Amino acid sequence: MHALVWIIEDTWQATIAQAAAYLPVDAEITLLHVADTEAEAVARAARHGLLGRHAPVHAQEDQLRAISEQAAAELLSDAQSTLGRPARCEARRGRVEREVVAATEDIDILILARDGDRAHLGPRSIGPAARFVIDHAPCRVLLIWPDPAPPLTTIPPPPEQPPPPSAQSH
Amino acid sequence: MSSGLALALALVVLALALGVAAARPRYLPVSAVVGGGLLVAVGAVGLSRAGDTLRGLAPTVGFLAALLLIAEGCRREGLFEAIGAVMARGSHGSAQRLLALVFMVAVGVTALLGLDATIVLLTPVVFATAARIRTSSRPPVYACAHLANSASLLLPVSNLTNLLAFHDSGLSFARFGALMALPTIGVVGVEWVVLRRFFASDLRRPRKRGGELARPTIPRFALAVLALTLVGFALSSLLGIAPVWVAAAGAAAITVPALRPRTTSAVALARAVEPGFLLFVLGLGVIVAAASDNGLASAVRDVLPRGASLPDLLAIAALSALLANLVNNVPATLLLIPVALASGPGAVLAMLIGVNVGPNLTYVGSLATLLWRRVLRAQDTDIELGEFTRLGLLTVPATLVTATVLLWLSLQV
Numbered sequence: 258m259h260a261l262v263w264i265i266e267d268t269w270q271a272t273i274a275q276a277a278a279y280l281p282v283d284a285e286i287t288l289l290h291v292a293d294t295e296a297e298a299v300a301r302a303a304r305h306g307l308l309g310r311h312a313p314v315h316a317q318e319d320q321l322r323a324i325s326e327q328a329a330a331e332l333l334s335d336a337q338s339t340l341g342r343p344a345r346c347e348a349r350r351g352r353v354e355r356e357v358v359a360a361t362e363d364i365d366i367l368i369l370a371r372d373g374d375r376a377h378l379g380p381r382s383i384g385p386a387a388r389f390v391i392d393h394a395p396c397r398v399l400l401i402w403p404d405p406a407p408p409l410t411t412i413p414p415p416p417e418q419p420p421p422p423s424a425q426s427h
Numbered sequence: 428m429s430s431g432l433a434l435a436l437a438l439v440v441l442a443l444a445l446g447v448a449a450a451r452p453r454y455l456p457v458s459a460v461v462g463g464g465l466l467v468a469v470g471a472v473g474l475s476r477a478g479d480t481l482r483g484l485a486p487t488v489g490f491l492a493a494l495l496l497i498a499e500g501c502r503r504e505g506l507f508e509a510i511g512a513v514m515a516r517g518s519h520g521s522a523q524r525l526l527a528l529v530f531m532v533a534v535g536v537t538a539l540l541g542l543d544a545t546i547v548l549l550t551p552v553v554f555a556t557a558a559r560i561r562t563s564s565r566p567p568v569y570a571c572a573h574l575a576n577s578a579s580l581l582l583p584v585s586n587l588t589n590l591l592a593f594h595d596s597g598l599s600f601a602r603f604g605a606l607m608a609l610p611t612i613g614v615v616g617v618e619w620v621v622l623r624r625f626f627a628s629d630l631r632r633p634r635k636r637g638g639e640l641a642r643p644t645i646p647r648f649a650l651a652v653l654a655l656t657l658v659g660f661a662l663s664s665l666l667g668i669a670p671v672w673v674a675a676a677g678a679a680a681i682t683v684p685a686l687r688p689r690t691t692s693a694v695a696l697a698r699a700v701e702p703g704f705l706l707f708v709l710g711l712g713v714i715v716a717a718a719s720d721n722g723l724a725s726a727v728r729d730v731l732p733r734g735a736s737l738p739d740l741l742a743i744a745a746l747s748a749l750l751a752n753l754v755n756n757v758p759a760t761l762l763l764i765p766v767a768l769a770s771g772p773g774a775v776l777a778m779l780i781g782v783n784v785g786p787n788l789t790y791v792g793s794l795a796t797l798l799w800r801r802v803l804r805a806q807d808t809d810i811e812l813g814e815f816t817r818l819g820l821l822t823v824p825a826t827l828v829t830a831t832v833l834l835w836l837s838l839q840v
Contacts, residue, residue, distance in 0.1 A: 266561035267522075296554060296568035299790070299815060303546045303572040305800065306792025308445075308755050309452035310704045311547045321554055328558035374631050384628040
């Protein structure tokens with residue numbers, strides 16, 4: 258079995274702990290981190306708006322990329338040592354949700370954490386990136402709560418019964 | 428040369444100069460200086476008029492150079508590293524707290540050191556801080572990009588557009604700041620509310636605190652120079668000193684001590700004042716003067732309202748924002764200043780609200796920049812920033828109206 262464990266900054270410890278608990282000992286494991294390049298693109302665009310002041314822009318571009326790559330490498334290395342089992346590390350860059358789906362090729366199971374509002378049970382506990390991945394992954398998906406799941410009482414009450422259609426009263 | 432032909436020529440030269448600025452910044456001074464020179468040579472603008480324009484712009488260009496030196500001095504003294512360390516510690520690993528700190532810092536840096544400092548010096552530090560505390564870099568980086576524009580209303584030194592208008596506005600430094608204080612607070616408030624909602628899913632995730640972070644070294648000298656410069660600006664009209672001299676004194680105070688122990692070189696300093704860009708501004712001034720004199724100014728005069736009523740100010744702000752989004756806000760300001768000046772300080776400040784806040788709509792600051800980058804295929808790895816435009820559509824109309832209403836209220840006092 259080849260498992261892909263997608264970790265994000267906020268919840269990687271819980272994701273790794275649950276992956277270690279659920280995956281069989283002989284599972285082949287790949288740890289994935291995707292660095293979102295949107296912030297870098299925004300920073301670059303803002304500099305182009307300066308109308309030529311403080312050129313060249315490329316120096317800063319490289320600087321931001323290096324920061325981002327180093328952060329990703331450190332995160333993956335922390336995750337690997339927390340996992341305590343042999344695993345391959347994969348660092349990707351780009352649009353997060355697309356890159357994660359692209360990485361699921363030839364994968365049997367994807368493990369990911371909810372990335373939205375974790376105080377309530379419900380659809381908002383999944384953010385836009387995880388939602389896209391869950392909807393598009395061509396493999397089995399194990400979706401975890403990074404913290405203990407909120408109680409069932411956090412589900413809102415069912416909507417009021419609609420009044421019976423007036424046609425039936427005849 | 429007929430004025431119709433001269434206007435057409437001036438507009439072509441302006442478009443080419445902007446294109447070079449957008450796509451090939453290295454040739455930027457050449458493009459504006461050659462363009463301006465060409466317009467003088469063919470008689471589209473008189474030699475004496477060109478001379479007057481240059482003389483009028485010279486103090487502003489000097490002012491900008493002094494501010495760039497102060498910002499460079501602050502960088503050299505480690506101000507931005509200290510800011511990064513303070514933010515990393517103060518955020519306690521929380522994305523919400525980091526965003527709040529970035530708001531405070533970006534408003535302060537933009538107001539005191541100008542939008543360039545926020546974009547060039549603060550943004551990389553913010554990016555690194557987000558990476559260090561392991562949280563999403565999108566909210567704080569978007570906040571920097573937006574606040575560099577929208578918090579640049581406050582002081583004459585916060586934006587080159589303000590400097591360009593300030594020189595002839597007849598306002599004192601303190602009066603400018605007093606009138607723009609409420610609009611700035613309003614604009615920052617709107618940005619805070621919109622960004623918090625926009626990035627709700629990035630900010631909602633609570634997380635545990637990471638390891639201990641190093642205590643920052645506070646660059647006392649740089650902060651003292653900044654504080655004294657600000658006091659000097661505030662008192663400049665009372666003392667009868669032009670603010671440009673205060674800026675020059677601040678620049679000297681932070682630069683001269685660094686020359687002696689050779690922590691910096693003359694070449695590094697010369698580069699920091701952006702001589703190419705300063706030449707570009709002078710050349711652009713002549714090009715815009717040629718276009719203005721041959722019909723563009725009267726066209727602007729016909730469109731721009733003259734009064735200081737709230738609807739007039741709103742219209743001025745909206746039209747200025749529109750123009751800033753078509754061409755960049757620097758040429759837009761050069762074009763609008765003479766007309767706005769005739770209508771008094773209220774109109775000038777409303778115009779500044781438009782040209783400063785407006786560029787948040789297009790992510791590279793103007794459609795002209797965007798188009799030229801496309802045309803000249805200089806977009807490198809530009810991705811479609813639909814997200815940026817969506818955020819701009821949410822904030823720009825709201826910030827324009829809020830700031831202009833608050834400006835109008837401030838003018839009534």
